Amino acid sequence: MADLQINLIEFRNVTKNFQLGEEKFSGVSDVSFFIPAGQIFGIIGQTGAGKSTLMRFINLLESPDSGSIYFQGKEITKLKGKELRNLRSNVGMVFQQFHLLSNSTVYDNIALPLKAAGWQKDKIQSRVLELLELVGIPEKRNSYPNELSGGQKQRVGIARALANHPSLVLCDEPTSALDPETTASILSLLKRINRDLGVTILIVTHEMEVVRDICDSVVVMENGKVAELGSTYSLFADPKVAITKKMTGSILFPKLPPEVYAKTKGVIFSVLFKGSIANDPILTNVIRQVNVDLNILMSNIEYISGRPIGVFYIEVMGKKEDVLSAKDTFSRLGAEIEEVTL
Incomplete structure (x- = not known):
């Protein structure tokens, strides 16, 4: 018998409105979809499509006006206090601009969430050294962020996101600040982490090359709504709506000079x-x-x-x-x- 698919995240009829001056607009409108556990899942769309808002819902940096969000089968929409802290410790975050502490070493940047979680000193050291090996920069333990390349900074960010053994890692445009060769190496690292550790990875991006190279499934957002949802292959091979055709076409059909x-x-x-x-x-x-x-x-x-x-x-x-x-x-x-x- 085939294994039943388990959903790590589920959005149910989620809506979020924003106020800009006197004008009210919908950032996310009645969105429903799920993210299977163990996948690398992409949320794509053009600027203002609502993709970053959806990601911020998952660790409740942003709360929806209506609808429900489920994490591992439990509704999290209204969590507070200790329960919210427990949720956030189970969700790692990788940022576009790295967000490292400039006056702290690589070791201390990675150790930060472990110290916040109350880990003992010897266990912190063991975990940090383990993570440095995992992301391939053990020699940078005592370096400072300004001594690192962009790719090395992102490796530190990934190690920090994995510190508390999360079930989910959120990646917000993780390669936008990197050159193509470094992007390829970071995507390879994320794929290895997903494969070897079983960590679900959610990537928010506008880069179709990233979607092509790493994602198992994708949701396409447009004007705060789900425009299309499916496997990465199906979205490239058989796109249904105009926005998906436009975005995938830039990869498959380069313009003839x-x-x-x-x-x-x-x-x-x-x-x-x-x-x-x-x-x-x-x-x-x-x-x-x-x-x-x-x-x-x-x-x-x-x-x-x-x-x-x-x-x-x-x-x-x-x-x-x-x-x-x-x-x-x-x-x-x-x-x-x-x-x-x-």
């Missing part, structure tokens, strides 16, 4: 292969079946959650009826094909 259009003589198509057909020799099959010439202008295969999505820009040259036949053949073989114009 104008110089390409100037040099082509045939009809340009974008061709999307997803699922098992992404590994099939479809281009070869079309050439064999239809009397056209094909010129590959650009190609890209992305692996999302271990499954391929292939995108090609092709120029099809031949008689009009043969070009249409080629398009129909691509569709019959399972590809999604559209004509592209400048």
Whole structure:
């Protein structure tokens, strides 16, 4: 029998309104979805979509006006005092700008939540050294934040977030301040933490590359509402709404430069292969079946959650009826094909 899915977080009809001067607006409007335990879950959306507000609900840095939030099956919406402190000790936080104490060493930054929780000195030392090894910077124990690179600072932030053995780690734009190579290393570390420690990770981001590389499931927010929800692969392979198509399209369908259009003589198509057909020799099959010439202008295969999505820009040259036949053949073989114009 398959294991039942356990939800770590559940939002039920959550709403939050804000006041800006005399104007009242909805930051989050009647939002309902759940976050399965053990996943890396993404909340994405453009600025003002409501994604950061949702994240702040989980450790009650922000409280909803209505609706309920559940953590490990228990409603947390109105927690106070000791119960709220216990919740927050079970939820780690990784920030975009690191939020390290500049006058404290790496060791002391990581030890801070342990001291606040009343850990004994010897246990604090053991835990901090363990975390420094985990995040790969044991040699930086006595360094200060201004002596660290951006990636090293974020590793300290991740270690601090893990200090109290949390069930959940919240990551607020954790790679926005980092270069691409460092971003890749931080995402690799987060994936290893999720896999080896079983910690659920929630990432709020606007970077689709981060979603592609690390998330199992994603909720897309727009104007304070859930626009779309599903597996990361399904959102890239089969987006349902305009905002998701726009955001995933920036990864899958890079724009052809104008110089390409100037040099082509045939009809340009974008061709999307997803699922098992992404590994099939479809281009070869079309050439064999239809009397056209094909010129590959650009190609890209992305692996999302271990499954391929292939995108090609092709120029099809031949008689009009043969070009249409080629398009129909691509569709019959399972590809999604559209004509592209400048």
